[in-house]
Amino acid sequence: MSTAAKPEISVVIPVYNEQGNLPTLFARLYPVLDKLGRSYEIIFTNDGSADQSSDLLAAQYAARPDVTRVIEFNANYGQHMAVMAALERVRGEVIVTLDADLQNPPEEIPNLLKQTDAGYDCVGGVRQNRQDHFLRRRCSQLVNFVRSKTTSIEMSDQGCMLRAYSRAVVDGIVRSGAVNTFIPALAYNLARNPTEIPVSHEERHAGVSNYSAYQLVRLNFDLITYFTTAPLQLFTIFAMLCSVGSFLLVIVLGTRRLILGPEEGGIFTLFGVLFFLISVCMVGIGLIGEYMGRTYQVVRARARYNVSHILEAQS
Numbered sequence: 644m645s646t647a648a649k650p651e652i653s654v655v656i657p658v659y660n661e662q663g664n665l666p667t668l669f670a671r672l673y674p675v676l677d678k679l680g681r682s683y684e685i686i687f688t689n690d691g692s693a694d695q696s697s698d699l700l701a702a703q704y705a706a707r708p709d710v711t712r713v714i715e716f717n718a719n720y721g722q723h724m725a726v727m728a729a730l731e732r733v734r735g736e737v738i739v740t741l742d743a744d745l746q747n748p749p750e751e752i753p754n755l756l757k758q759t760d761a762g763y764d765c766v767g768g769v770r771q772n773r774q775d776h777f778l779r780r781r782c783s784q785l786v787n788f789v790r791s792k793t794t795s796i797e798m799s800d801q802g803c804m805l806r807a808y809s810r811a812v813v814d815g816i817v818r819s820g821a822v823n824t825f826i827p828a829l830a831y832n833l834a835r836n837p838t839e840i841p842v843s844h845e846e847r848h849a850g851v852s853n854y855s856a857y858q859l860v861r862l863n864f865d866l867i868t869y870f871t872t873a874p875l876q877l878f879t880i881f882a883m884l885c886s887v888g889s890f891l892l893v894i895v896l897g898t899r900r901l902i903l904g905p906e907e908g909g910i911f912t913l914f915g916v917l918f919f920l921i922s923v924c925m926v927g928i929g930l931i932g933e934y935m936g937r938t939y940q941v942v943r944a945r946a947r948y949n950v951s952h953i954l955e956a957q958s
């Protein structure tokens with residue numbers, strides 16, 4: 644069961660300031676995998692943690708070098724880049740992703756594997772009794788709704804990171820070389836035979852969520868802009884309707900002036916219309932900027948992340 648040989652299962656876990664969770668995670672995760680009786684590896688990516696996470700991971704590597712690999716980033720590049728770095732290095736045939744904060748119970752992994760054994764190449768967890776803030780849950784629902792209307796991706800719970808993929812799907816994700824990507828949605832696009840299963844969800848074991856409201860907004864913009872240009876198209880249609888409307892308004896005002904003569908009374912209405920149109924323009928420019936910014940990131944091809952070192956047994 645050494646990582647040097649090709650293991651059957653690769654478990655991928657991003658870690659950012661999780662010192663309060665790692666000991667419990669190790670204590671629960673390794674027994675679950677040991678009990679499977681199948682070869683496995685666990686790849687932790689330390690995403691530039693500022694706490695003791697790095698030391699804890701190194702100690703765990705020392706304790707179980709046969710099945711543990713640790714990728715150390717030099718700085719914080721975000722959860723999805725951390726997962727990506729691990730996906731680029733997995734050796735297993737089935738890949739499971741999991742959060743380090745124990746919101747996704749490791750005990751659910753065998754249930755995911757039952758589905759991959761049955762031939763599904765992308766198994767999504769759907770969190771039951773989700774243990775997050777009310778506001779966060781409502782926002783998730785909104786994004787799920789927008790996504791289902793603007794893309795062809797059908798997922799009940801895109802935010803759940805407890806998932807399993809076949810090697811082919813993971814290879815596809817890696818080949819896409821995406822810069823800011825939402826891995827579950829990308830995987831769904833690449834899958835031939837996706838399925839979903841309910842998984843339990845727990846409260847964060849220790850610490851607080853690493854996502855601020857701002858980061859969540861950025862993340863969801865990534866999701867929508869990566870998979871569809873629908874916002875741009877909707878905006879264009881809306882802007883066209885607005886210009887038709889304003890053109891008609893100009894004709895009405897012009898005719899009125901010719902027939903009834905000039906009037907001052909309507910000046911505020913005009914201001915109102917003007918402000919409205921300006922705001923529409925601003926939204927449009929912002930939207931275009933969103934796509935441009937992302938295009939720019941891809942075009943300049945800067946390294947998406949930097950690895951400072953890797954702890955692993957030589958293969």
Ligand code: UDP
Pocket residue numbers: 656657658659660661690719720721722723725741742743744746851852853854
């Ligand atoms: N994470 C990461 N880099 C980051 C933020 C988070 O690797 O910049 C990891 C974190 O350690 C955890 C997972 O991503 O394993 C999910 O993060 P978190 O629990 O903060 O997000 P939430 O559950 O609130 O969505």
Ligand code: MG
Pocket residue numbers: 742744746847852
């Ligand atoms: Mg969490």
